[in-house]
Amino acid sequence: MDELDQAIIGLLSSDARMSLSTLARRLKVARSTVQARLERLETSGVIAGYTVKLGEAARAGRLRASALLEIEPRAQAAILSRLKSIPEVERVLTTSGRVDLLLQLAVSSTQQLDKVLDDIGGIPGVQSTESLIHLSTKLDRAV
Numbered sequence: 001m002d003e004l005d006q007a008i009i010g011l012l013s014s015d016a017r018m019s020l021s022t023l024a025r026r027l028k029v030a031r032s033t034v035q036a037r038l039e040r041l042e043t044s045g046v047i048a049g050y051t052v053k054l055g056e057a058a059r060a061g062r063l064r065a066s067a068l069l070e071i072e073p074r075a076q077a078a079i080l081s082r083l084k085s086i087p088e089v090e091r092v093l094t095t096s097g098r099v100d101l102l103l104q105l106a107v108s109s110t111q112q113l114d115k116v117l118d119d120i121g122g123i124p125g126v127q128s129t130e131s132l133i134h135l136s137t138k139l140d141r142a143v
Helices: 003-014 020-027 031-043 073-084 110-121
Strands: 063-071 089-094 101-107 126-133
Touching (some): 003 031, 020 031, 073 089, 073 101, 101 110, 110 126
Antiparallel strands (some): 063 126, 089 101
16 A cells, blocks of 8 residues: 555545545545545455444444453354354454453443343353443544
8 A cells, every 4th residue: 555545545534425536636636546546445455345433423322331351262263153143242352461352332221231241241151251331432543
C-alpha cells in the first residue's frame, strides 16, 4: 500500500459512503484512478467491506462490556463454536498474556449481561472469566 491507498482508506474510514468523484476530487487524482485502486484493495483483501458506524444515539440503549476468559487450550475450538451461537457476543479475540480470549459483548441490560456471563462461564473448558462494563468512549480510531 502506498500513500494514495492509505489516503483512500483514511477518507473511507470517516465516510464509507463517499462517492468516487468526491474521493478523486479530495485526493486530486482521476476518478478512474480511485476506482482502480479501490478494486485492487478489495480484490487483495485490504478492504473487506463497507459498514455503518453507529453513533451515540443508536448505542444509547445498549450496554457494552468486555469479558476476559481463561480457557483450557484444548477446548478452544469447542468454546469458539459455542460463543458463535450467543448473539450478544460481537467479537472474539485471542490474546497473549494472562487471559486467552477477549470477548466484546452488547446487551440491553445488566440482567441480560449477567445471564450472558453465566452462560459463557458455564461453557465446558472455560476456567475463569472477568468482565468489564464499558462506561463511555473517549477515543475511537478503529477502522
